[in-house]
Amino acid sequence: MKLVLAIMSKEDSGVVMNALTEEKIQVTKLATTGGFLKSGNTTLITGVEDSKVKKVIDIISKCSSKRTQVMPSTMPMDMSVINPLTFEVTVGGATIFVLNVEQYEKV
Ligand code: 2BA
Numbered sequence: 001m002k003l004v005l006a007i008m009s010k011e012d013s014g015v016v017m018n019a020l021t022e023e024k025i026q027v028t029k030l031a032t033t034g035g036f037l038k039s040g041n042t043t044l045i046t047g048v049e050d051s052k053v054k055k056v057i058d059i060i061s062k063c064s065s066k067r068t069q070v071m072p073s074t075m076p077m078d079m080s081v082i083n084p085l086t087f088e089v090t091v092g093g094a095t096i097f098v099l100n101v102e103q104y105e106k107v
Helices: 012-021 050-063
Strands: 003-010 028-033 040-048 069-074 084-093 094-101
Touching: 003 012, 003 050, 012 028, 012 040, 012 050, 040 050, 050 094
Parallel strands: none
Antiparallel strands: 003 040, 003 094, 028 040, 069 084
């Protein structure tokens, strides 16, 4: 058995959880904070048989893939002018750890 820990954005975590649950894969969501940005992210924990690890990683990859998003600039402008300034940010992506589980019990 393996424990999959996946750190991702809060926005992507809901979709990932739904997709895992649909596949009857149990998952627990933790509210976490990244050490570098000091902003909130989400860590999902899932314990699965070895044969399901690939499926879990595939679901996470599909539902939280890196993509670019166009954001409006926050630079103040005259309200009568449509602000043409935008910038692209990379959102999504996940950091995944797969650990061996020594023992698994529900008591
Ligand atoms: P990522 O590398 O995609 O990491 C996203 C979040 O995943 C991290 O949030 C952290 O919470 C977790 N994480 C990633 N690798 C980890 C590991 N080996 N062990 C434990 N947790 C891990 P943040 O720490 O807030 O980092 C956000 C983003 O800032 C990172 O995205 C990376 O692109 C950048 N970054 C992180 N540390 C950096 C550093 N020392 N210098 C430059 N950029 C850094």
